[in-house]
Amino acid sequence: MRFAVAQSGGPTAAINASLAGVYEAAMELSKKFPEDPRFCSNTVLGVLHGIQGLLEEKFIDLNDSLSDPHKLALLKKTPASALGSCRFRLPKAEQDDSLYHKIRQILEKHEIDVLLYIGGNDSMDTVAKLSKWLLEQGSPIQVIGVPKTIDNDLVGTDHTPGFGSAVKYLNMTLQEILRDCSVYQVQSVTIVEIMGRDAGWLAASSCLLRHNGESAPHFIYLPESEFTVAQFLNDVREALKTNRCVVCAVSEGVKPPDADLFRSGANDEFGHAYLSGIGKYLEKQVQREIGCKVRSVELNIMQRCSAHLCAYTDLIEAERCGMRAVWLAHDGQSGIMVAMKRGEHYDISYDAIPASEAANSIRTFPQAWITPEGNQVTDDAIDYFLPLIQGEVYPEMSNGMPLHFQF
Amino acid sequence: MRFAVAQSGGPTAAINASLAGVYEAAMELSKKFPEDPRFCSNTVLGVLHGIQGLLEEKFIDLNDSLSDPHKLALLKKTPASALGSCRFRLPKAEQDDSLYHKIRQILEKHEIDVLLYIGGNDSMDTVAKLSKWLLEQGSPIQVIGVPKTIDNDLVGTDHTPGFGSAVKYLNMTLQEILRDCSVYQVQSVTIVEIMGRDAGWLAASSCLLRHNGESAPHFIYLPESEFTVAQFLNDVREALKTNRCVVCAVSEGVKPPDADLFRSGANDEFGHAYLSGIGKYLEKQVQREIGCKVRSVELNIMQRCSAHLCAYTDLIEAERCGMRAVWLAHDGQSGIMVAMKRGEHYDISYDAIPASEAANSIRTFPQAWITPEGNQVTDDAIDYFLPLIQGEVYPEMSNGMPLHFQF
Incomplete structure (x- = not known):
């Protein structure tokens, strides 16, 4: 044959x-x-x-x-x-x-x-x-x-x-980012933009950190959940009351209805629209509305090709x-x-x-595994993801x- | 005591x-x-x-x-x-x-x-x-x-x-990025922005890939070398004649004299300047002047905190x-x-x-280890970096x- x-x-x-x-x-x-x-x-x-x-x-x-x-x-x-x-x-x-x-x-x-x-x-x-x-x-x-x-x-x-290796890479990297952004005494917000244009599985898998005893990510935002910039800012403000470092995992596919400008808001010197991702966009919102130290990290193609x-x-x-x-x-x-x-x-x-x-x-992330607030996933998701890594x-x-x- | x-x-x-x-x-x-x-x-x-x-x-x-x-x-x-x-x-x-x-x-x-x-x-x-x-x-x-x-x-x-662990992370990641960006038949340019505001040691260390038999990075640009956007575009154009995928390692600290706009060219909807890094900036230049597929990758804080x-x-x-x-x-x-x-x-x-x-x-990268063209480093640099990883x-x-x- x-x-x-x-x-x-x-x-x-x-x-x-x-x-x-x-x-x-x-x-x-x-x-x-x-x-x-x-x-x-x-x-x-x-x-x-x-x-x-x-x-x-x-x-x-x-x-x-x-x-x-x-x-x-x-x-x-x-x-x-x-x-x-x-x-x-x-x-x-x-x-x-x-x-x-x-x-x-x-x-x-x-x-x-x-x-x-x-x-x-x-x-x-x-x-x-x-x-x-x-x-x-x-x-x-x-x-x-x-x-x-x-x-x-x-x-x-x-x-x-x-998927399993991407989940493992994502969680290891998020854990390292959490160590890194926790070293200073000042309050900070870290927004990590994660691949998944149509489905939030990879971003959702960051809940494994919780299983590993970490406090982060404090919020997980998926294309499958309702997500507004206003809610995001409220979440972050609330979390900053009790956390020095707030880490948010954001799927690149979230489409906040109150941020329809975010891919066309500004032009560069050639008149091209800035293709700023959701991470960069939310970073600017935190900068403007909350004013604390903020950083966005795009895991880019390392999410799919990291193999060490x-x-x-x-x-x-x-x-x-x-x-x-x-x-x-x-x-x-x-x-x-x-x-x-x-x-x-x-x-x-x-x-x-x-x-x-x-x-x-497209098989999307189950609604039943998203918390009512729409900013976290349930322990059922942990049970699903854990064997894969x-x-x-x-x-x-x-x-x-x-x-x-x-x- | x-x-x-x-x-x-x-x-x-x-x-x-x-x-x-x-x-x-x-x-x-x-x-x-x-x-x-x-x-x-x-x-x-x-x-x-x-x-x-x-x-x-x-x-x-x-x-x-x-x-x-x-x-x-x-x-x-x-x-x-x-x-x-x-x-x-x-x-x-x-x-x-x-x-x-x-x-x-x-x-x-x-x-x-x-x-x-x-x-x-x-x-x-x-x-x-x-x-x-x-x-x-x-x-x-x-x-x-x-x-x-x-x-x-x-x-x-x-x-x-x-430094040694950062060099190892950088080279492993660049090697993976090279595998990733080589899969398609279309020509592409990948620009990797690497930490080093005042000295280009980390970006320069990407020459270790060459020692490992890889063709990339085709160019290494450091704050210590003279660097212009015009030269960069010429380099890339030339390399695309014989390479399907061109990978450039760029130190975040390069300051091309013909790109003084790059941190203030555009404003977002709040009037804040877009803090686009050199990688994003060069990506836009390739898009505009060469027109092939192009991507910029910022290795961000993973360069300093990756420890897996x-x-x-x-x-x-x-x-x-x-x-x-x-x-x-x-x-x-x-x-x-x-x-x-x-x-x-x-x-x-x-x-x-x-x-x-x-x-x-600041101890800067030695001029003697930069090639006359200012876009690569010599084998002396490989000898220096190799034991560290x-x-x-x-x-x-x-x-x-x-x-x-x-x-």
Whole structure:
């Protein structure tokens, strides 16, 4: 069987563990069925830069590097998509299926039986559309999705690979920021802006600090909760009465109705609007309305690519999701996405759901886990998040620096 | 002997290792001289919030917590000043010595023989002024400085504790950012703004990536080099001809003469000037003049407080600097700062220099290590930086999160 595997969407710290899992399972399958002509000599081609690279026939044979156990191990710990990525949406086949024909042609030319696509909502859209079209065309080529996103907003899976390591990074960093901003005697407010344009899972996960005995973050603001600048200022004022240092975790996706100016309020010298994020905006509000020391911190792409201390649970799950996809292919499935189900004692099983369910949908943070005040999350959220960050994976170091795998 | 120890200035990942070193050496001294009434029962008081806390008599007995070996070990790995810090400059004694009298009074009231002050240039100013005044007044109280700063800009020492861990964090993070920004096929420019208002040591240290086989950063811009926005844009344009992803390390302290608008170009809706840093400013220039994908990343306070993967060399040296200060006190010295001297094979010796030498001076990055183009550093810089990041210290973890020490 010839597999092609591609990565798509934003990078994570765990997406390469899924890639490694795909390769490992394909090799395992060959060993398991030495007599079966279909599986006895599996090949895994890596597609560079997702569907876009596929259209340009950018294939590499993963065996060239990953047959080396050291390189395979290194790949699992290396952040960001080693195969490269793309931001690309297939048009609707009903409107124009020329690209679909081209993809099929290329897959057939390279004798590919299964395309595995590691990605988020948009990638599952590709999996759903392409698998449906291929089926309708009578093609036996299978397309299977492997979930990944630090946003944790994929429908149908308990959580997503990559999220756990992002949660761990966020909480460790917030804890360090809390140590840092607590050293002075003056009152201060620290606003940390956290990724999550449509769903507040990552920002919400900062509640784990509370479980770890920390007082911060004092407030957590999510796109799922009602949030106004007025409420924010009231919250902060109130908290400053009893806390020297107030730390707020703010999801980048919050949209305070009383701050519609915040992305268009000012222009730079060229007349371009300042794209000031919500963190910077709230910093200015505190400066103006409260007047105490205030700082905003944007964790930027470090949230998704930091890998010098990953969650072991996350990397293992990412790997198993990749492996599961290969086994689902072996079972003849297509148009599905690997999904994790959580058992009673966090025993994860690796299931599958139709990719169309995950495509273009957003799973938001549960309203039931947001406090009535809309500025914190409940202990149920802690129970949900805590297992995801367990265990540590440290990088392999050489001469004081991490070693990264590169194709 | 009764020691008082305080921390001052900006936090680092190693400043608590120096504090631990002070405590350890004081205890060691007692064991070493069981018959000497002066040293047989040493006490170490911690002063909360530096000189400011001293004036408020905020003392704690370090023995209460640090006699527990587990807590002592945890302290060494905990980022930011565990005793708290302050930003405080003593006035000149010749103009007004009332504060000096008050400090002496408090030190005498608590029967303190030695004040150890862990900090940067400003703190060494305090050490120099206070020790000089006490000597002139005929007081036997000794004042000794222990260096610390991630800026590495202290005169008289090969490097400063805290710097090595910041260098390690910076390089690991830049390496991860490089992985992240390389995944797409489109050309992109990434500008990373790095701490260092007056000296570019930290930004310059990003040359270690080159030693690690990475292509980035393609350019390093320092306050010590001539830097213009025009040159920057030329550099980037040129690099984009042969590189898909161009990464620039920019010290926050660069002052391009052709960009004097950059901190006052625009006002927000309240008429406040936007405090856009150099990174954001250069991002806008690339957007406007080159038009490719561009992102700026501010590493913010994570540069100084990140401690989930520290440099072992740094923490050990920080600890030894603290220990050395106690031994210098034992030798009757005052008005000095511990200084590290580098031997031929990076054998560090712990020396002392007059604190007045380090006070209020800035040691800048050597001109000889900047390339003629002013946009990179030479291999001599790699030789200088490389030993500082060797070895790893991982946090003690509990339930997936680092344990931090707190008084």
